[in-house]
Amino acid sequence: MTTLYDNLKDVFNYAKVPYELRDRQFLNKTGFAMSPSHAITTIQDVFRVSAFVKSIDKAIKDLQKIYPDETLHILYPACGPLAPLLVPLLAYYKANKIYNETQLKVTFIDIQEGAILSLVEILKVSGLDAFVKEIICADAVEYQSKEKIHLVVLEAMQHGFTKEGHLSISKHFVDLLDKDGIFLPQEVRVDAVLAIGEEEYNTQWKDADLVASHNMNPEIRDQRVVLGSILRVNLETLRGMEIMELNENTRLVKCATHTIPHFEENHDKRIMLFATNITIYEDEVLSEYDSGITHPLPNMDICINFIPKADKRVTDLYVASGDTITFYYKLVGLPGFLITKENLK
Ligand SMILES: C[S@@+](CC[C@H](N)C(=O)[O-])C[C@H]1O[C@@H](n2cnc3c(N)ncnc32)[C@H](O)[C@@H]1O
Secondary structure, three states: OHHHHHHHOOHHHHOOOOHHHHOOOEEEOOEEEOOHHHHHHHHHOHHHHHHHHHHHHHHHHHHHHHOOOOOEEEEEEOOOOOOOOOHHHHHHHHHOOOOOOOOEEEEEEEOOHHHHHHHHHHHHHOOOHHHEEEEEEOOHHHOOOOOOOOEEEOOOOEOOOEOOOHHHHHHHHHHHOOOOOEEEOOEEEEEEEEEEHHHHHOHHHOOOOOOOHHHOOHHHHHHOEEEEEEEEEOHHHHHHOOOEEEEOOEEEEEEEEEEOOOOOOOOOOEEEEEEEEEEEEOOEEEOOOOOHHHOOEEEOOEEEOOOOOOOOOOOOEEEOOOOEEEEEEEEOOOOEEEEEEOOOO
16 A cells, blocks of 8 residues: 555646645535545555455445346545545456446545546546546535446545544435445444543553554453443434434434443543444454544543543533433534533532
8 A cells, every 4th residue: 555655646746736726625514625635645544445445346246246237336425536445446357357347337526626636637547437437526415316326435534433524425325325235334333432541542552563453452441431332324324314403504413322330440530432443344344443544532522520620621521420421423514423411410
């Protein structure tokens, strides 16, 4: 992936992308649109790219059995300037004559003009134009199609399932996906975990050669207090998801309610983490710490069993063992979780 990145990082020059489009980043109504200059670096997130590539390959094989005589239409919203989850696979299929353009067609969508200009150039120089159905520069949630969609590949999130519009975009595409189609990732699960920050982020990695799930320290992991799952995003939950409209720009999804348990030691030292585990397809998973998108995110807006003497903020939530809290997911320009205390005294 590093070699691939080195070979592709000059794409903005090849594609003559104006400088102002390379660094442009903004919030739109569903989330943060990362700048193309930053988005090209995501190809270096090795486990993420390889798990998606293997998953897409397996999903295509399965879809060919479900739809034997059809050209498979793949949608890749929020694809970024390199579309790294699919372009290397298409190049491999072409070079090894595994699938051709009568078997697979792809619609790429990105909201950043600089990303689209780069992608057009990449597909052209790789000789992959024939696989392209459409390349669209638009907000993915505006996309409509009368044609069947067999496979959706989406990764538009940051750690703690925050900032980017993965949930809004997923919800939109689930309604467009054919009933036997496949949506990747199959499930994103976010858990709320109480951990001792110093041990979680520092001690546990002292002797590790790599920060990844297989190197997590079992003793430190056992010391975590797991409140439980707060959000599962899969076909079933997306189809049944109720969205509360607070106003034109703010929508909420009610997630889960949990009670803060009583715990003995370090009672005032625990912070809350949002820990993400992703099933991309069947046994292809991304566990905590395997990717930038599955690094547990500390939530510093909630203080558990302590009230800080300094740096108090009006947005802080003070809770104690025995309190019940409810998690909501905000569908706004900067998506993420919101927590409320149920038993306000
Ligand atoms: C971090 S990059 C991810 C690229 C790619 N999915 C990957 O796996 O590497 C995020 C991309 O999503 C695009 N994006 C974010 N929100 C979008 C939206 N609502 N519609 C279309 N593109 C969006 C951004 O412009 C950016 O290029």
